[in-house]
Amino acid sequence: MKKKIIRITTVPLSLSGLLKGQLRFMSNYYDILGVSSRGDDKHLDKLIELEGIPTVAVEMTRKITPIKDLVAVYQLYKVFKKEQPFIVHSHTPKAGTLGMLAAFLARVPHRLHTIAGLPLVEATGLKRTLLNTVESMTYACATKIYPNSYGLKDIILKEGFTTEAKLKVIAKGSSNGIDTSFFNPEDYKDGTKNASLRASLNINPDDFVFVFVGRLVTDKGINELVSAFETLHKTQKNIKLLLVGTYESELDPLRPETLNYIDNNNTVINTGWVDDVRPYLAISNALTFPSYREGFPNVVMQAGAMELPCIVTDINGCNEIVKHNETGIIVPIKDAQALLKAMTSVLEHESASKKMGQLCRIHIVNNFERQVVWNALLSEYNALN
Structure with a gap:
């Protein structure tokens, strides 16, 4: 049997757009399950057609919403305990925080998070302190962190969010690369x-x-x-x-x-x-x-x-x-x-x-x-x- 990987993003367009083609490719080698919010126009449901993978909806917001976030962590925890994945791999900030925490609580053996940007770099004051704390918690719950650029890796180390041993840039950068035959x-x-x-x-x-x-x-x-x-x-x-x-x-x-x-x-x-x-x-x-x-x-x-x-x-x-x-x-x-x-x-x-x-x-x-x-x-x- 193929090992199971759960790929999680805050909104479904990140699964179908930012990772276009990748989930279908990985499904040749692993049992892939997509998890995200339902989204408008049933974008999550369309992943079955676009990427050939099953999906589960867990509502997540892109804002700081403590009560909704706790509910989402519990819902994710239940999904992970039911599915027993070998890997949970998250993308986007909120899905990373909620997904890594839930995966840690569910004792998922491999908890991977891709960093594709740090909104906190433009924040100041109490908001910056809060975001720094959340970022550090996300990295602490993860077993491996993938910055999608070498510059991001440098920022993460400078801020002291985690150790270099947890960090790795895949290939030469990017979360998904680009199909240059399509963009021709x-x-x-x-x-x-x-x-x-x-x-x-x-x-x-x-x-x-x-x-x-x-x-x-x-x-x-x-x-x-x-x-x-x-x-x-x-x-x-x-x-x-x-x-x-x-x-x-x-x-x-x-x-x-x-x-x-x-x-x-x-x-x-x-x-x-x-x-x-x-x-x-x-x-x-x-x-x-x-x-x-x-x-x-x-x-x-x-x-x-x-x-x-x-x-x-x-x-x-x-x-x-x-x-x-x-x-x-x-x-x-x-x-x-x-x-x-x-x-x-x-x-x-x-x-x-x-x-x-x-x-x-x-x-x-x-x-x-x-x-x-x-x-x-x-x-x-x-x-x-």
């Missing part, structure tokens, strides 16, 4: 399709398009991005800012002036959520990703694989994918002026920018192909006894 610019050489999408978004043929993909929140640097774009547009008229993502107004709202500019300028296009980002990357000229914190950002790998030059902030993950002035440009966080300078440079040196994009794809193909990441994680599972 050669599939989007059809000028007619690209022109049609551009026209539908009110983007002119000669417009230079800066694209952002992700949550439209403060922590992603959207305030600085919109500010830099607004300044740039005063002197460069044939530019557009394409925002592919949704707001999270309750968790991390943008400044009112940022929202006002987005809503009232036809130079900024907000598509909302899209199921497939490739067409939007294909009609763009450069990725702008001024995030304050990341683990190992899929968006930068996706854009780079599509041969876009990437403007990113000097944070872990981003600075492990992008080589400054070779495959993109790295700028300081929360620095609208530095971002403006980088955007101006990419716009005014289009030939050099295209070359950076081509080199970025080569770098990603050589280092972050998803099958390499999957095989490395499988080897990690197989080494446990």
Whole structure:
């Protein structure tokens, strides 16, 4: 019989999106069970179709909700005691805390947690103290911690959350790698399709398009991005800012002036959520990703694989994918002026920018192909006894 592994995330889209394909691959070697909140539109139920694995719903919130969290720990404990897994492997902050605690209480032999970002790095005061305590508790309950970038590993050690013996980066980083045959610019050489999408978004043929993909929140640097774009547009008229993502107004709202500019300028296009980002990357000229914190950002790998030059902030993950002035440009966080300078440079040196994009794809193909990441994680599972 195959040994059982339970993979757990706070919301189901993390199982089906961030780990796309990985669960189906692992099910060839292990009995995989997915656990997450139910989610909207029955996303958890769709995992049976998408990944070919059974699922169990346990409601978890992304906020600090002590009573609901305790209920979730008890529900997870019951699932673990019933299923008797060989491994519980959690992703995302809340699922990590609740999942590792419940797995510890249920005496699951191998309790693994992947770190794909640390929200606490932007917290201060009592909230930072609380988050530090929770983070340390999560690591204490886990038997192994997998930061998905070397920069994250350094931060964890610096903060003293756990010992180096518990930490390991899988392959060269990333939670899932990237399918570079799927994110392939050669599939989007059809000028007619690209022109049609551009026209539908009110983007002119000669417009230079800066694209952002992700949550439209403060922590992603959207305030600085919109500010830099607004300044740039005063002197460069044939530019557009394409925002592919949704707001999270309750968790991390943008400044009112940022929202006002987005809503009232036809130079900024907000598509909302899209199921497939490739067409939007294909009609763009450069990725702008001024995030304050990341683990190992899929968006930068996706854009780079599509041969876009990437403007990113000097944070872990981003600075492990992008080589400054070779495959993109790295700028300081929360620095609208530095971002403006980088955007101006990419716009005014289009030939050099295209070359950076081509080199970025080569770098990603050589280092972050998803099958390499999957095989490395499988080897990690197989080494446990």
